[in-house]
Amino acid sequence: MFISKSMTSKVITTHPRATLLEARDLLKAHNIRHLPVLGDDGRLAGIITDRDIRSALPAAFYRDDCPPPEGADFTQVTVGDVMTPDPMAISPQDTIEDALLQIQKMRVGAFPVVDDDGFLKGIISVRDLLRAFINVLGIEEPGTLLGIVVEEKVGQLKKIVDAITEENISFGSILVSRHWEADKRAVFAYLLTNSVGRIKRKLKELGFKLLDPMEWAMDRLPRHE
């Protein structure tokens, strides 16, 4: 899954000489939070966020569409004064996983996507990643999630997949996750069916334990620090 397939390609941008008020209006008009800033050569020069603008403008002024009070000099503050220059960017050939890990590490809300020559190709935000995650989970299609606890040994997943396939049930997604018991794994199968009674009984007969959703808690997992 490459960034180029998941990013927003039609990017709203600004330039360093635009005023903060213009940038504020752009964010508001498009209901977005990040504006890449392009230099005169068309290359990415910086990024400015709603938070940058909010910090630079008086609070009431940021919210309202009121005209600037006379003689207020902050109306002349430009995007170039406030933006983050040379921001962290990501390449269209990077992957969704790269973006997920980097966004978590850098604690930012979006990355501009820039090609090798420095030209802006798109923007990838937490919103885009959420959409990708929803697609991966398949949860916008009707289905039922089954959680199954398995011993950590080769061939377990095959048995589960075979049992479900024999019931003529399609998979929306299947995830294998760590379990709080070191020698176990949790398998989450999202099945595109309403009929789960039989398959649940069958899996139990095969010796698998169905995970009680109420027992499942991510914070019981050993942490990777």
Next chain:
Amino acid sequence: MKRTGLLYDERFLKHLTGANHPEVPERLTAIYDGIRTRGLLDHLQVFPAQSAPRMWIETVHDRDYVDRFETACQDGSRTFESPDNQMCAETFEVALLAVGGILDVADRIVAGEIDNAFCAVRPPGHHAEKAKAMGFCYFNNVAVAATYLQTQWLIERVAIIDFDVHHGNGTQAIFEDDPTVFYYSIHQHPSFAYPGTGRAFEDGVQRGVGYTCNTTVLPGQGDDFYREAVEKDLRPAMTRFRPQVIIVSTGFDAHADDDMADVALSTAGYVWMIEEIMKLADTFADGKLISVLEGGYCLERLPELAADHVQALLQI
């Protein structure tokens, strides 16, 4: 004692879903036997089904969709649109009978011939969308009934109360922008149950905002939680909306012994639920209540659940 109708017709048994499918004709015979064995038939007015005119189906479903369904049946298809929707050559006719039977019951309730009724129909309906069959459902029985009450009988406000363990995505989608039909559903949390919709934040769209309400039940929760939900969500919603008729999507699959989901409502909890809904119907709708079967797959429990349900409707 109420004057209660029972819609039951052996032709509903002709919809065959094939081997290993949970939505089987035996569900209906178990329900009917439970009611009969309890000795309730003497107190009930039993109505056979009649086929619904297509014009009423098409107030809810796209004409193309109805055509596709009919053609699939005629062509001998064994599933329709989703692998869950297994069927036979008779399924289309049976689905028309289910809707038509409910419309006939609606006529009788509006005319004051009976106060309320239990419609023991197959196939179920609440997952069926305007142009999509899923989750064992083809025509959205309760949605057509609600629309019929509004169109034929000029009833302004209809509430649909759905306590099947699964969310009625079809019913919600059909009425989510409509402030004249209130859809309330209590069901297992969509992260743990089919079809994955009906989250608590789904409360209608556009003009319909505030006329859809979803209560989600976590696995293992039962009677106490349902009681709280009725107090906290359902009763206030109905008090505001003041329905003139209440349609109930009755699913018996929230019972603790039903393995289609993990909610633990008891037999007594089911009686309490319908009694509470009847109180709402008495307060706002002159008692007018149409209960329509949706799910419920535990053949051992269905006789007592159905008999209790009907006995509660009769108030005997």
